[in-house]
Amino acid sequence: MDAASTLSDPEPARTTAAATPTPARPAETPAPLPLPATSGLRGVARRLAGYLRPRAGTLVTAVVLFFASSALDPLVPALFKWLLDNGFKPDVAFPLWAVPVVIVGLFAIRGALAFGGAYLFARATADAVLGLRSDLIGAVMRADASLFSHLSPGVAAHRVITDPNNAVGSLGGALTSVLRDGTTVLALFAYLLYLNWWLTLVSLLTIPLLAIVVRKVQTRVLEVSGRTYESQVRLIGIVDDIARAWRVVRTFDAGAFEHARFAAEARRLRQATMKTTTAGALMTPLTQLVASAGVAVIVTVALMEAARGGATVGDFVAFVTTLLMTISPLRHLTDVTQPIVGGLVQARACFELMDTPAEPDPGTVEIARARGEIRFEHVDVVYPGSERPALRGVDLDIAPGRTIALVGPSGAGKTTVINALLGFVAPSAGRILIDGIELQALRKASLRRQFAAVSQDIVLFDGSIAQNVAYAQAMDHERVDRCLEAAHLRDFVRALPEGAETRIGTNGSRLSGGQRQRLAIARALYKDASVWIFDEATSALDSESEQVVQASIDRWRREKALIVIAHRLSTVRRADVIYVLGDGRVLESGRHETLMAQGGLYAGMVRAQVVA
Numbered sequence: 001m002d003a004a005s006t007l008s009d010p011e012p013a014r015t016t017a018a019a020t021p022t023p024a025r026p027a028e029t030p031a032p033l034p035l036p037a038t039s040g041l042r043g044v045a046r047r048l049a050g051y052l053r054p055r056a057g058t059l060v061t062a063v064v065l066f067f068a069s070s071a072l073d074p075l076v077p078a079l080f081k082w083l084l085d086n087g088f089k090p091d092v093a094f095p096l097w098a099v100p101v102v103i104v105g106l107f108a109i110r111g112a113l114a115f116g117g118a119y120l121f122a123r124a125t126a127d128a129v130l131g132l133r134s135d136l137i138g139a140v141m142r143a144d145a146s147l148f149s150h151l152s153p154g155v156a157a158h159r160v161i162t163d164p165n166n167a168v169g170s171l172g173g174a175l176t177s178v179l180r181d182g183t184t185v186l187a188l189f190a191y192l193l194y195l196n197w198w199l200t201l202v203s204l205l206t207i208p209l210l211a212i213v214v215r216k217v218q219t220r221v222l223e224v225s226g227r228t229y230e231s232q233v234r235l236i237g238i239v240d241d242i243a244r245a246w247r248v249v250r251t252f253d254a255g256a257f258e259h260a261r262f263a264a265e266a267r268r269l270r271q272a273t274m275k276t277t278t279a280g281a282l283m284t285p286l287t288q289l290v291a292s293a294g295v296a297v298i299v300t301v302a303l304m305e306a307a308r309g310g311a312t313v314g315d316f317v318a319f320v321t322t323l324l325m326t327i328s329p330l331r332h333l334t335d336v337t338q339p340i341v342g343g344l345v346q347a348r349a350c351f352e353l354m355d356t357p358a359e360p361d362p363g364t365v366e367i368a369r370a371r372g373e374i375r376f377e378h379v380d381v382v383y384p385g386s387e388r389p390a391l392r393g394v395d396l397d398i399a400p401g402r403t404i405a406l407v408g409p410s411g412a413g414k415t416t417v418i419n420a421l422l423g424f425v426a427p428s429a430g431r432i433l434i435d436g437i438e439l440q441a442l443r444k445a446s447l448r449r450q451f452a453a454v455s456q457d458i459v460l461f462d463g464s465i466a467q468n469v470a471y472a473q474a475m476d477h478e479r480v481d482r483c484l485e486a487a488h489l490r491d492f493v494r495a496l497p498e499g500a501e502t503r504i505g506t507n508g509s510r511l512s513g514g515q516r517q518r519l520a521i522a523r524a525l526y527k528d529a530s531v532w533i534f535d536e537a538t539s540a541l542d543s544e545s546e547q548v549v550q551a552s553i554d555r556w557r558r559e560k561a562l563i564v565i566a567h568r569l570s571t572v573r574r575a576d577v578i579y580v581l582g583d584g585r586v587l588e589s590g591r592h593e594t595l596m597a598q599g600g601l602y603a604g605m606v607r608a609q610v611v612a
Helices: 001-006 010-017 040-049 052-073 075-087 098-142 145-149 154-193 197-244 248-249 255-281 283-307 313-323 326-335 337-354 414-421 443-446 466-471 477-486 488-494 514-525 544-556 592-598 600-611
Strands: 374-381 389-398 403-407 427-432 450-453 531-535 561-565 577-582 586-591
Touching: 010 313, 052 098, 052 154, 075 098, 098 154, 098 337, 145 577, 145 586, 154 197, 154 313, 154 326, 154 337, 197 248, 197 255, 197 283, 197 337, 248 255, 255 337, 283 313, 283 389, 374 414, 389 414, 389 577, 389 586, 403 414, 414 531, 414 561, 427 561, 466 477, 466 514, 477 488, 477 514, 514 531, 577 592, 577 600, 586 600, 592 600
Parallel strands: 403 561, 403 577, 450 531, 531 561
Antiparallel strands: 374 389, 374 427, 577 586
């Protein structure tokens, strides 16, 4: 058994189905909910309600419990009325012990019902947050590459994790208050009508004035809440820059500069937050002022009626007590404007991310395992917004079991070749074939399963060494060990107290540059793809480690198609074909000896490195 089969141990079913087109599988990630035609925060609210619709039964039960709890509120003033009208009469006898029992029991039952409603409502909103987060991360993973050119990792994490929780939490808390306090107000209002319908109708005269006040303040809250959120996102971006680039910040002694940049944005956020808080805080005193005027009129009229003998003391106390009991829930209802608007602003940001255009995937064909025969036929690539093509009439031929190298100065088009091959950019002219199938006809997932890439920009995950090697695949510890050995990393790993189970930190922060690169190579070896891409994969290794890794790669070159990009030309000497790129064109091609004999661009690059 050769080294390739020992390391890769491919599944027989995959090898026998090589390059056989199969129908495309249905997408596993659900598409985001469609944006309703209604624009603005009202449309956002309706769309957000779609995440609560599957929990309608739980919500209905919560509403019933809230109503049941609120229905008990009028019993308190009714009890006081009965006590005042009957409790002080000598001819009416009742057990005094029953009074505290009834009062405490009444509040205990009310509290239990309110707790049940709040718990069920919180459960429904938590499920909604989970669904919203799931759709958001699905949208990020499907998004076109252009999204990541302006969305920083920190802001993306905030949008996916924090915004859904804040949006649904704010709206859920506000709706809980509306249900709890709104039902209380309705129950108390019904009892007021029962006690004195005329006075109750008089109290409604303040409602139009209250509506005007609420509308004015709500408009202001909406305006400043949007500014606050935008400033918060910018501040998160600054912190993300500082955390990711801390080495650069310290190397350039830019601590004071970054602190000043942070402080300036933090001050803007503080100003915006104060404006939002001020606008929201105005709601309560203004509404209370309007309501107090109505209460003053009603109490005065009630006193006049009582003076004429039109009502008993119990009637007066019950009416005034019930009226005063409505003030607290009404105040809470006026306080919900700010969290509702703030929640909708954050929900709108979530849906904007969710509606980011997905990566185009027009292909319908799948291949289980490609042979690795790749052809570029007169390929042109023009990036969006660029007038100058990145590739112009490129022809490449990559055969299974052969190694090709791409060399050339920076900006020559080497990375664009890889991007086109992986489907990250589509050719504007010409075509790319793999095993005779045009790349555009393949589903992106099927295409990318055929490649294992190691780039100079190493990306690792905050897990163990073994988890990074077997990333997204079934764990085979023996195979992990063989891949670590092939990447010249096994001795280092075995010397660690926890071995391959050692956690490597964020993006491999606990490893050296060379160790990170070798770990990425081990991950590529573990994938056992048909085509391996090494884009400056040995750039961070010393000469001895580079030779060991190069020798390990050479052991499997007859089984794989290898694409090597390197500025260090000693790495590409043994390639079967070397393509020299310049200005997006293939300027020279051939083996190392042939190109040296031609004395062209490649030979000049080799001599320059030797002299250096």
